[in-house]
Amino acid sequence: KQEVTQIPAALSVPEGENLVLNCSFTDSAIYNLQWFRQDPGKGLTSLLLIQSSQREQTSGRLNASLDKSSGRSTLYIAASQPGDSATYLCAVRQDDYKLSFGAGTTVTVRA
Amino acid sequence: EAGVAQSPRYKIIEKRQSVAFWCNPISGHATLYWYQQILGQGPKLLIQFQNNGVVDDSQLPKDRFSAERLKGVDSTLKIQPAKLEDSAVYLCASGAYGYTFGSGTRLTVV
Numbered sequence: 280k281q282e283v284t285q286i287p288a289a290l291s292v293p294e295g296e297n298l299v300l301n302c303s304f305t306d307s308a309i310y311n312l313q314w315f316r317q318d319p320g321k322g323l324t325s326l327l328l329i330q331s332s333q334r335e336q337t338s339g340r341l342n343a344s345l346d347k348s349s350g351r352s353t354l355y356i357a358a359s360q361p362g363d364s365a366t367y368l369c370a371v372r373q374d375d376y377k378l379s380f381g382a383g384t385t386v387t388v389r390a
Numbered sequence: 391e392a393g394v395a396q397s398p399r400y401k402i403i404e405k406r407q408s409v410a411f412w413c414n415p416i417s418g419h420a421t422l423y424w425y426q427q428i429l430g431q432g433p434k435l436l437i438q439f440q441n442n443g444v445v446d447d448s449q450l451p452k453d454r455f456s457a458e459r460l461k462g463v464d465s466t467l468k469i470q471p472a473k474l475e476d477s478a479v480y481l482c483a484s485g486a487y488g489y490t491f492g493s494g495t496r497l498t499v500v
Contacts, residue, residue, distance in 0.1 A: 283432070313489065321493060322396075322492055322494045323433075323481065323483075323491040324491075325488055325489070325490065328487075368432055370489070372489075376421055377435065377438065377446065378423065378435065378483075378489060380432035380433045380434075381432050382431055382432040
């Protein structure tokens with residue numbers, strides 16, 4: 280059974296600092312990995328999707344890396360802003376279309 | 391492209407009552423999921439459909455939860471009777487490659 284772990288559970292940084300969010304998974308036989316953002320009381324918004332054959336994906340200030348062999352992904356958010364405050368979830372998809380989530384990292388960016 | 395639609399957004403019911411949630415996925419998406427997200431936790435898969443067939447319902451509490459997908463499009467998730475521990479956000483998602491989630495239904499059982 281796939282287990283997904285996100286560390287840290289919570290993070291508080293001053294505005295302008297870079298954010299580093301970690302995700303690890305136990306079964307490296309994945310199809311892809313997706314990072315989501317969740318605002319309080321809202322659904323999930325997809326940020327980045329990395330195929331198993333890729334090493335990284337970038338979108339604006341966001342960059343996600345994937346090391347499938349070691350079961351790790353990292354989400355980097357450059358020059359954080361108060362609007363980046365949210366919970367960030369990592370989800371791993373396996374070949375049977377199952378999507379397994381971590382518990383998330385709650386980020387607070389202080390103005 | 392229209393997103394995944396869910397209704398209602400919020401529901402408050404008493405324990406032992408029944409409740410139903412509705413989901414309309416993105417047009418053309420064969421795979422549809424229902425997730426339960428308890429406060430402070432990541433989403434947990436309840437049931438996965440491929441077209442109108444069930445692919446995985448191993449974590450669905452079948453004594454009280456049921457789900458169906460009509461004609462491979464819309465889906466409903468029902469809880470009967472509800473328990474206090476069912477209080478959570480119920481998320482519907484659809485996808486073919488990546489996944490798109492709806493805004494969810496927040497259920498409070500009192």
